Amino acid sequence: MDTKYNPEVIEKKWQEYWETKKLFKVEIDTSKQKYYLLEMFPYPSGRIHMGHVRNYCIGDVVARFKMAKGFNVLHPMGWDAFGMPAENAAIKNKSHPAKWTINNINEMRRQLKRLGLSYDWDREIATCHPDYYKWEQWLFVRMLEKGLVYRKKSVVNYCRPCATVLANEQVEAGCCWRCGQPVIQREQDGWFFKITQYADELLEWCDHLKGWPERVLTMQRNWIGRSEGARIFFKIENSDESIEVFTTRPDTVFGATFMSLAPEHPLCLSISKGTSQESVVQEFVNRALTQDWQSRVGEGAEKEGVFVGAYCVNPLTGRRMPIYCANFVLFEYGTGAVMAVPAHDQRDFDFARKYGLDVIVVVNPPDQSLEPETMTEAYVENGFLVNSGEFDGMDNIAVKKSISEKLESMGMGGPTINYRLRDWGISRQRYWGAPIPIIHCPKCGPIPVPDKDLPVVLPTNIDFPESGRSPLPDLDWWVTTPCPKCGTSSRRETDTMDTFVESSWYFDRYTCPRYDKGLLDPEQDHYWSPVDQYIGGIEHAILHLLYSRFFTKALRDLGIKQAGEPFENLLTQGMVIKDGAKMSKSKGNVVDPEELIDRYGADTVRLFCLFAAPPERDLEWTAEGVDGAYRFLNRIWSLIFQYKNLKKVRNSNVETIQSRYIRRVTHRTIKKVTEDVGARFRFNTAIAAIMEMSNELGKVTSENIFSDDALCWAMKEALDSMILLMSPFVPHISEELWEAFGNKSGLTKREWPQYDPQLIIEEELIIVVQVNGKKRAEIRVALTASDDEIKQSAMAELNVQKFLEGRTIRKMVVVPGKLVNIVAG
């Protein structure tokens, strides 16, 4: 054994050992309990960053711990390999996205391997590989057949700089999630996944995902946005048409005095046609549609509208209600039309005051009567109905149902449920993505590519245009193809799929990455699914996690997969911070993981990431902290070095006070680390416990240790256990020390140490004595001491007596093994 800890040498040695022996390769083993552990796969951007390191170190601890606990652990890794940065880089370097991506994957794989992560690399997948996206295309066709995919013309979010359509989930505060530029609205044909069909189930199962953080579930619930209400039809005057609205306040129908339509609503233009308002409306609609989203409905945007020149009829009051086109009405939510009740909705109130429209109070607070003339804001609280015919005097909440039912019986609407969640538009006008397997026939329309012709391979021998525009529509040899149905010369779909599609099912494919008879091998799926523990950043709380849940349910209903939810347990890890801010190039506070590995070794980097904060919290990066982790490993090294000749020891029947103490420390630490890692994912406290143990062991004077059998044996047990406890966190140094300490056959197949509850018990207890809740003394009592004995010793303490002087004892509370509180007054 070398006197000096040399991570560079030992890390290389053990990584090769694990790799050549294929120690992390797994297969189905029905004799063992399976454990599917997954970390979110990375986008191959070129180099790993500290966020990856943290994510994967956390996962590796869990994986190695579960292996040691006897589970059959599936721990795979792969690449989310399609996406825009590859295209941007290709344009910049006059290269090809595929080449750039593959180079990056090779580089990042090499970097990950230097961290010593316990992946089964035989299961590696890259989503840009035709063998992967073939099954995605196949699934697209199955979903199309099942009615879960459809094509529609829709107003979509469009990002000019990225030259692509964005899903609603990819728009953040009116701006593109990737480039941050304002998003505009544009009408376009595209393919949609019918995620709304699962809105209810996705929402309901939020209540059953006990292993998910509450805030992620809350975010998903809000995103789905279920609201109960009514749909109501308002007949348009002098027309056969009606306007349908959704409202959560059917109790206020009697107070509806006008109608607001979204500028996108087709009725705006059609109703105003031929009226004096035609040109005004046209101008207003044009302006609203070309305006960027932020300035139209963003914060502080002015509410504006124009009269469309026609009226509709309130089904309950018969009132003539002017129809307005209003910029704040969202076309995508509900029906794109809102019945306006100015007395009870602040937006309608503002609008009515601005344009001089009538206000009718229909809900009064319990203690007063509102007058439209004196109101300065809408009354949105609950109360009792007025001006509402037969419903007057009734409670507004109770009446919601009655009014909905009345409308239903009139054929003018009825109760309904509306969701904020909208279908997932997946068409992207990008090159570097999975082709949508559709052929557009001039005679038959869009026809799916037959299964035997899958995959539709993304052509790779192309020149990449500098404009950033997708080259696909210009590739005649690829685009032009006969219709699979009638043979007519047709065009392929040239849009590719949103890259979130690939990440919505990659965890399934890991169970059978090379299976070629279907998307999933039922046997593998049955054994491995679902993922027992998923680990990744909170930033995917809605997008990726909701899509994956949807895909899982769709796959289940297609009979491809068994489980109905993809991830049993979810751990969302915090960000890596430096100088108080997220690491980023623009801030210049980036730490390169590989430089750290060069300098300290992977074990130090791993240890720091795990020790400095619990996983779900942000981790503040400090150079001093890394030094501290490195120093600790050096201390452990020299501790083992000091005892390296303890190799052969006799088991001893004799016990000394010292050996007994060491064994107690050992078994207490085993218990603590096992619970912290296994049940709580608190790696920082587990490591702290190991540090405490090493501090205790360091205090043992080594002079007589080789002659004292009992001490010798206890020490060997302690050091062996300590190495085993360290091994999930810092596997390389643990393997090396294990070997140097005279133990055989690597650590990865070693069982996790067990603690003996008998050995943890103290002979003496330290009991805190309080007087009126304040600590006044500590007493040592025998383990067997009765409550009365404890009380007596407590009373005997001088300092306790001092505080009892002149008082009478009212009560004594004894907490077994911990504390006595003497209540005196």
Added chain:
RNA sequence: GCCUGAGUGGUGGAAUUGGUAGACACAAGGGACUUAAAAUCCCUUGGGGCAUGUCCCCGUGACGGUUCGAGUCCGUCCUCAGGCACCA
């Protein structure tokens, strides 16, 4: 505005079921070793007090409450972070 977290020493954090607040580490200060430095090791380290102790007082964002006992539970408020946001 709504929802969800969080607020503890100079710093990161610990306190798992209401029971000794500050484990473990970092930083800082002092000491040992050394010709010297680095490395290493040892000691001190929440604030205050004096009578320097097995001492006392204060202290977990603020103010109340429940309790023998509150960092932990309840109420009101403040601050910060994240998510959603004209969602009818």
